[in-house]
Amino acid sequence: MRLFSYFKPPPQWIIFVTLLVGAIVGLSLYSVYVSNAVSYLSDDPKTCVNCHVMMPEYATWRHSSHGRVTTCNDCHVPHTNPVAKYVFKAKDGLGHATAFTLHSEPQVIKMRPAGQAVVQENCVRCHAGTNQKAKALNVSFAEIKHGQGKLCWQCHREVPHGRVKGLTSTPNARVPVPGSPVPQWLTDILKK
Amino acid sequence: MWVLFILTVGVVFALGLLSASIMERRTETLYMNRPKVKIEPLEPRSEVWGTNYPNQYESWKSTQDTSFMSKYNGNANIDMLERYPSLVILWAGYGFSKDYNQSKGHMYAIDDILLTLRTGGPTKPDTGPMPSTCWSCKGTDVPRMIAKVGPAEFYRGKWAKYGGEQVNPVGCADCHDEKTMDLKITRPALVEAFERQGKDITKASHQEKRSLVCAQCHVEYYFDKENPAAKGVPYLTFPWDKGMGVEEMEAYYDAKGFSDWTHKLSKAPMLKAQHPGYELYTQGIHAKRGVSCADCHMPYRAEGGVKFTDHKIQSPLNNISNSCVVCHRESEKELISNVYSNMDKVIEARSILEHLLVKLHIEAEFAWNKGATKDQMAGVLQDIRRAQWRWDYAAASHGGAFHAPVEALRIISAGIEIAQNGRLKLAKVLAGLGYNKEVPMPDIATKAKAQAYIGLDMDKLNAEKQNFVENILPQWMEKARAREDNYITHSVTEK
Numbered sequence: 001m002r003l004f005s006y007f008k009p010p011p012q013w014i015i016f017v018t019l020l021v022g023a024i025v026g027l028s029l030y031s032v033y034v035s036n037a038v039s040y041l042s043d044d045p046k047t048c049v050n051c052h053v054m055m056p057e058y059a060t061w062r063h064s065s066h067g068r069v070t071t072c073n074d075c076h077v078p079h080t081n082p083v084a085k086y087v088f089k090a091k092d093g094l095g096h097a098t099a100f101t102l103h104s105e106p107q108v109i110k111m112r113p114a115g116q117a118v119v120q121e122n123c124v125r126c127h128a129g130t131n132q133k134a135k136a137l138n139v140s141f142a143e144i145k146h147g148q149g150k151l152c153w154q155c156h157r158e159v160p161h162g163r164v165k166g167l168t169s170t171p172n173a174r175v176p177v178p179g180s181p182v183p184q185w186l187t188d189i190l191k192k
Numbered sequence: 193m194w195v196l197f198i199l200t201v202g203v204v205f206a207l208g209l210l211s212a213s214i215m216e217r218r219t220e221t222l223y224m225n226r227p228k229v230k231i232e233p234l235e236p237r238s239e240v241w242g243t244n245y246p247n248q249y250e251s252w253k254s255t256q257d258t259s260f261m262s263k264y265n266g267n268a269n270i271d272m273l274e275r276y277p278s279l280v281i282l283w284a285g286y287g288f289s290k291d292y293n294q295s296k297g298h299m300y301a302i303d304d305i306l307l308t309l310r311t312g313g314p315t316k317p318d319t320g321p322m323p324s325t326c327w328s329c330k331g332t333d334v335p336r337m338i339a340k341v342g343p344a345e346f347y348r349g350k351w352a353k354y355g356g357e358q359v360n361p362v363g364c365a366d367c368h369d370e371k372t373m374d375l376k377i378t379r380p381a382l383v384e385a386f387e388r389q390g391k392d393i394t395k396a397s398h399q400e401k402r403s404l405v406c407a408q409c410h411v412e413y414y415f416d417k418e419n420p421a422a423k424g425v426p427y428l429t430f431p432w433d434k435g436m437g438v439e440e441m442e443a444y445y446d447a448k449g450f451s452d453w454t455h456k457l458s459k460a461p462m463l464k465a466q467h468p469g470y471e472l473y474t475q476g477i478h479a480k481r482g483v484s485c486a487d488c489h490m491p492y493r494a495e496g497g498v499k500f501t502d503h504k505i506q507s508p509l510n511n512i513s514n515s516c517v518v519c520h521r522e523s524e525k526e527l528i529s530n531v532y533s534n535m536d537k538v539i540e541a542r543s544i545l546e547h548l549l550v551k552l553h554i555e556a557e558f559a560w561n562k563g564a565t566k567d568q569m570a571g572v573l574q575d576i577r578r579a580q581w582r583w584d585y586a587a588a589s590h591g592g593a594f595h596a597p598v599e600a601l602r603i604i605s606a607g608i609e610i611a612q613n614g615r616l617k618l619a620k621v622l623a624g625l626g627y628n629k630e631v632p633m634p635d636i637a638t639k640a641k642a643q644a645y646i647g648l649d650m651d652k653l654n655a656e657k658q659n660f661v662e663n664i665l666p667q668w669m670e671k672a673r674a675r676e677d678n679y680i681t682h683s684v685t686e687k
Contacts, residue, residue, distance in 0.1 A: 020200060023204065024200070024203065024204055024207070027204060027207045027208065027211065028207060030211055031207060031210055031211045031214065034211060034214050034215060034218070035214045051217070052217070052220060052221040052224050055224065055225060100217060101210070101213050101214070101217070162499060164494050164497055164498070164499045165497075166497035168497055168498065169497045169498055169499065170225075170498070170499075171225065171247075171498060172225065172244075172245055172373070172500075173225060174225075174372070174373075175225065177221045177224075177225075178218060178221065180222075181215070181218065
């Protein structure tokens with residue numbers, strides 16, 4: 001309470017300060033809206049094409065066999081427990097958002113080691129039951145790093161995004177990218 | 193206090209910048225993966241589609257290539273009557289005995305139908321040997337016209353009726369929706385054939401459509417003048433009501449009492465198998481394993497960093513590494529030799545049937561000349577009809593020796609038995625007429641000799657065609673150019 005009263009402006013300033021704080025909160029909310037921030041809590045693959053640089057990844061996944069049974073998150077975030085999932089998502093996502101905002105994405109986007117470890121874990125998570133005999137499945141990411149085995153996709157090179165990778169590799173793909181942020185009712189009013 | 197003020201200004205300013213940057217990157221999406229021009233519904237000109245889809249368009253254009261020859265076919269211009277003069281005898285009295293060449297790529301669909309002797313040299317819209325129906329598979333102006341006048345009206349009248357309307361060869365609009373690029377069935381005959389079998393073609397999966405778009409044309413068909421909706425019009429119809437097998441279609445034709453033509457030498461009521469490529473493919477192992485036409489004839493191709501479907505539709509033998517090798521691990525040489533060995537065997541058997549049929553036609557002609565009666569000949573003529581239907585079904589299916597070699601050989605072997613039975617009957621007819629020696633065979637060693645034997649006046653046919661090419665065709669092309677000059681193409685950014 002003491003802290004609050006410390007920040008409490010003198011009565012003659014209160015209107016001005018309220019307006020200013022309102023402006024900051026409003027602008028922040030707008031940023032949340034225009035960046036579709038809430039969607040990042042979901043598992044919907046459409047979220048990933050909020051950034052258009054992910055179009056080729058979305059299109060190739062959608063057309064692959066994995067497109068029928070998985071979402072992006074099934075492979076690209078850990079599923080050991082919900083805390084690990086959201087911590088990883090936050091870390092990875094903020095990194096991606098920063099890169100995208102600063103226009104620093106490379107022409108060919110590749111996974112970093114942390115992402116590779118998660119994907120390898122998730123290959124095993126689903127395919128352990130179907131491929132019990134396959135020796136490579138029992139190899140951990142740490143062992144692979146020490147040269148004791150290979151990552152799944154070092155042999156299954158087409159899975160699932162194909163071998164040809166790059167920002168321009170799917171020029172005509174139909175991908176559900178976000179449309180205009182202007183709501184339909186406003187467009188209708190402006191048209192009149 | 194001032195420090196706090198300046199800090200706040202900074203924060204709000206930075207927030208504004210962030211929002212603007214997010215907006216900017218979102219706006220980029222509006223220009224990415226976006227086509228350049230707005231393709232109008234039923235746009236016939238493939239080059240307009242090509243501005244939006246250059247990779248597919250360029251590969252489609254390379255169906256102009258005529259440099260590939262496989263052991264028996266390919267995309268080169270081969271005069272099939274020169275290569276197999278027997279065909280002239282088998283088709284005597286029918287257009288194919290005048291002129292029949294190896295089919296080339298889709299880009300030639302219009303050129304070839306304009307230049308073949310089969311379409312003759314019409315001088316007016318209502319003259320010439322062929323009906324308007326013959327355009328049905330030639331290009332993207334067909335869906336445009338059918339949408340305008342309806343199928344029955346499209347099929348009505350002579351081929352020359354649509355001179356100046358049909359200029360764009362088989363292309364984009366034949367198989368694609370102009371908005372979504374989804375595969376689309378544009379030919380009424382296939383839709384109607386499905387309907388008569390109680391099937392709904394719109395329920396077909398994408399993989400099925402990757403074959404069905406081909407089955408719009410690469411199938412057996414006939415011109416049904418008895419269609420209740422359009423009496424007397426040569427209505428393009430697929431004879432699939434009883435099934436797509438050789439016997440089922442024969443039963444369909446027999447029940448209708450239909451024949452394509454009466455043979456000039458033997459007087460048999462003949463059936464012409466057009467090109468039951470799709471039907472025979474469905475009998476083969478690749479179809480049974482769910483492999484579509486496009487999987488082998490239009491495999492994926494990578495160019496630069498882009499992977500797309502190769503629209504150079506051609507023999508997979510000219511592109512083993514992208515078609516066969518995707519599934520089969522053998523060497524190219526091995527795979528080609530496997531295909532050729534099947535072809536050799538099917539064609540060996542087919543040649544036996546082919547020679548028997550030549551003999552049958554000529555022996556039947558001989559019997560007529562000896563004074564045989566209709567009653568005496570009835571059984572023989574039926575056998576000729578049935579045997580040649582089987583020969584043609586196997587031969588005209590083109591890739592049949594690859595698509596379904598076992599079924600092709602079954603069909604041919606049944607044909608050989610029927611043909612031999614026919615010759616036994618003929619021998620009895622001839623014996624009854626007091627003739628028991630070998631029937632003399634004419635010299636039909638070349639195309640010219642065979643055509644002379646069946647009484648074709650090739651000089652006249654060639655002269656008619658030349659007159660058409662020099663005097664009529666330029667008018668058609670001028671008419672088409674004037675019409676297409678009025679087509680307007682909008683850029684997508686225009687309002």
